[in-house]
Amino acid sequence: MTDINAGQEPEQTMTRIQREKREAILEAGLTVFSQEGFRGATLDRIAAEAGLSKPNLLYYYPSKEAIHEELLTGLLHTWLDPLKAVNPNGEPVDELLAYVHRKLALARDFPRESRLFANEILQGAPRILPALEGELRELVEDRAAVIQRWIDEGRIAPVDPVHLIFSVWALTQHYADFDVQVHAVLGAGDPFPRAEAHLETLFRRLLTP
Incomplete structure (x- = not known):
């Protein structure tokens, strides 16, 4: 998938833990979006599904639009x-x-x-x-x-x-x-x-x- 996170580290320079968190966010986003649709999904719900705080999620993806687009x-x-x-x-x-x-x-x-x-x-x-x-x-x-x-x-x-x-x-x-x-x-x-x-x-x- 394409990295669409302006201002964040390029994926190839991320640590293993950072890559795992990105994948956890995408996996959680997939679950939430497929259940709730784009309008019904929230960053709070995606963060909870990923087991992350909302500020931690926002470090990797600035918005739910960014997660959805990727x-x-x-x-x-x-x-x-x-x-x-x-x-x-x-x-x-x-x-x-x-x-x-x-x-x-x-x-x-x-x-x-x-x-x-x-x-x-x-x-x-x-x-x-x-x-x-x-x-x-x-x-x-x-x-x-x-x-x-x-x-x-x-x-x-x-x-x-x-x-x-x-x-x-x-x-x-x-x-x-x-x-x-x-x-x-x-x-x-x-x-x-x-x-x-x-x-x-x-x-x-x-x-x-």
């Missing part, structure tokens, strides 16, 4: 990497199914990050809209062109390439963003093995020519 900056790259990994020269159905599996794994392994991102979008993406309109749009357009080429070559069934990507996002991130609802319906247990099998069948049937 979390979102790192998260956006994490979210883009699975789509970047789609190989234009690979086997189309296999590449797209692998993308589905990677996105579902993110929902399983990083549910707080998913909810942090969802909360930002629901608020109108005030802090990451330029990245969505820039880096994200460019990547989606690039991979949509790859998908369209595969369709034109008859290697996958005709679909709307951009809305296919939207569908992958919706059907995988649901398991993190609506975790409470998923478990209310399914009860105890891990929903991801069944989800993975279901999405594999769904998208294979959709994409196979």
